[in-house]
Amino acid sequence: MHSKSxxxxxxxxxxxxxxALALFSGSLAGGMVLFALGPTPEKLFFAVIAxxxxxxxxxxxxxxxxxxxxxxxxxxDDRVAALLPVDLTLALxxxxxxxxxxxxxxxxxxxxxxxxxxxxxxxxxxxxxxxYYTPAFHPGLxxxxxxxxxxxxxxxxxxxxxxxxxxxxxxxxGFGLAAFAVCAWSLAHLGGSERLTTPTNNTIGLxxxxxxxxxxxxxxxxxxxxxxxxxxxxxxxxxxxxxxxGSGSRGxxxxxxxxxxxxxxxxxxxxxxxxxxLALGIAALPFLNIPDSSLEYLATLAGSRSxxxxxxxxxxxxxxxxxxxxxxxxFGAGLEGFRYSSPNPAVYKWPHNIFLEIACELGIPAxxxxxxxxxxxxxxxxxxxxxxxxxxxLLSQLAAALLLAGIVNALNTGDxxxxxxxxxxxxxxxxxxxxxLDAPERSDIAVPAARTAPA
Numbered sequence: 001m002h003s004k005s006x007x008x009x010x011x012x013x014x015x016x017x018x019x020a021l022a023l024f025s026g027s028l029a030g031g032m033v034l035f036a037l038g039p040t041p042e043k044l045f046f047a048v049i050a051x052x053x054x055x056x057x058x059x060x061x062x063x064x065x066x067x068x069x070x071x072x073x074x075x076x077d078d079r080v081a082a083l084l085p086v087d088l089t090l091a092l093x094x095x096x097x098x099x100x101x102x103x104x105x106x107x108x109x110x111x112x113x114x115x116x117x118x119x120x121x122x123x124x125x126x127x128x129x130x131x132y133y134t135p136a137f138h139p140g141l142x143x144x145x146x147x148x149x150x151x152x153x154x155x156x157x158x159x160x161x162x163x164x165x166x167x168x169x170x171x172x173x174g175f176g177l178a179a180f181a182v183c184a185w186s187l188a189h190l191g192g193s194e195r196l197t198t199p200t201n202n203t204i205g206l207x208x209x210x211x212x213x214x215x216x217x218x219x220x221x222x223x224x225x226x227x228x229x230x231x232x233x234x235x236x237x238x239x240x241x242x243x244x245x246g247s248g249s250r251g252x253x254x255x256x257x258x259x260x261x262x263x264x265x266x267x268x269x270x271x272x273x274x275x276x277x278l279a280l281g282i283a284a285l286p287f288l289n290i291p292d293s294s295l296e297y298l299a300t301l302a303g304s305r306s307x308x309x310x311x312x313x314x315x316x317x318x319x320x321x322x323x324x325x326x327x328x329x330x331f332g333a334g335l336e337g338f339r340y341s342s343p344n345p346a347v348y349k350w351p352h353n354i355f356l357e358i359a360c361e362l363g364i365p366a367x368x369x370x371x372x373x374x375x376x377x378x379x380x381x382x383x384x385x386x387x388x389x390x391x392x393x394l395l396s397q398l399a400a401a402l403l404l405a406g407i408v409n410a411l412n413t414g415d416x417x418x419x420x421x422x423x424x425x426x427x428x429x430x431x432x433x434x435x436x437l438d439a440p441e442r443s444d445i446a447v448p449a450a451r452t453a454p455a
Contacts, residue, residue, distance in 0.1 A: 061099025061161040066174030068092045069421050073182055076200030093153050100160045109163035111434035116376035119369050126366045127335055134334025143335050146417045154420045158427040179213035183243035191289035196246035204413050207249020208421055211256040211405055213240040219398045248294035250301055255408035259401045314352050321351035324360040332363040350415040357415055377403055377426045380433055392436045399428045
């Protein structure tokens with residue numbers, strides 16, 4: 001399809017490229033802002049870089065989506081926050097929305113929303129209704145607004161910007177590079193006493209990013225090659241593996257381990273790679289300077305004598321969430337009701353389980369809706385991975401793996417607005433379904449399969 005349209009004025013018709021018009025408008029606006037602030041050589045240099053970056057993101061909004069997912073893990077660093085006078089999440093969100101509009105104007109293909117997503121309508125309606133009785137009106141209103149905007153973008157945007165196989169591949173490449181940068185940054189702190197973190201000082205966030213990157217490389221890069229060539233991909237796996245272990249994020253480690261085990265059922269050749277990686281990791285462990293605190297925390301997965309000891313403070317949060325649910329089973333305690341009534345609101349802000357959070361704050365019906373949304377994604381993922389000979393099977397396998405990892409993460413950490421990657425992974429499953437349905441018309445959907453050489 002062509003990206004040019006015609007603007008008419010008077011009796012003439014002038015062909016105008018929409019990207020060119022956007023670039024002109026952005027340049028004009030940027031120039032006015034720059035000279036209003038007072039130009040300096042440094043400002044001019046960064047203005048040119050920023051304008052070029054914005055132009056690329058507008059042209060390829062799937063890259064903006066990839067950055068949007070991880071921006072929360074980097075914007076807490078003072079050096080990163082100083083790059084823009086506005087919040088980076090809001091800036092990327094605005095660029096992503098503009099990119100979606102340009103995509104629609106250029107008639108780029110989109111993927112229709114699944115029927116299960118209409119369940120978000122009653123869920124949002126319950127959120128809005130709960131503001132009538134929540135004991136924390138203003139925090140609850142802010143939570144609803146964040147879900148409709150910051151979180152809502154990542155739920156809907158994949159259907160608007162990942163409508164072609166090329167866009168999907170660019171998104172995965174952009175997400176992989178961004179995640180790789182976050183993981184590589186964390187490794188600079190090996191040898192310290194504290195667990196590794198993202199630039200925002202978040203150990204759990206680093207675990208989520210590292211786990212997703214490992215699965216991306218494991219399922220989308222490693223299968224492309226026969227065994228001798230696959231050895232060359234091991235350094236790509238080593239970076240997220242080190243970051244994951246160094247973060248001490250138990251939930252992400254469990255999620256990654258489950259997906260790796262299941263991947264062996266679909267490709268037994270992975271077993272040799274897994275044995276090699278484990279042997280190399282054990283041999284190199286004494287020389288990696290991983291913080292003792294990280295290893296000790298991960299060791300609690302096997303060393304805890306009871307479930308309560310394993311859950312630690314999360315056990316108290318789960319217990320209080322169940323208590324609220326028993327007290328308010330039908331309508332819940334209202335948005336942000338958990339934080340308002342928790343024994344320690346400064347520390348215990350949410351029950352560290354998205355499904356329990358929704359149920360105890362909005363009631364059992366809302367919890368059932370949330371389970372139905374995730375359940376429909378799981379059912380669709382299972383249906384896709386059963387069809388091993390259809391085009392795009394590896395893409396379906398990757399989407400299913402990320403979804404499973406996201407659900408495990410949602411069960412033990414975060415709230416509905418903090419873990420945007422989980423919502424993204426739910427959407428990716430349905431986007432991949434749309435791409436596979438159009439496979440006869442889009443023959444390039446298939447991720448290149450592994451070579452047939454023996455392992």
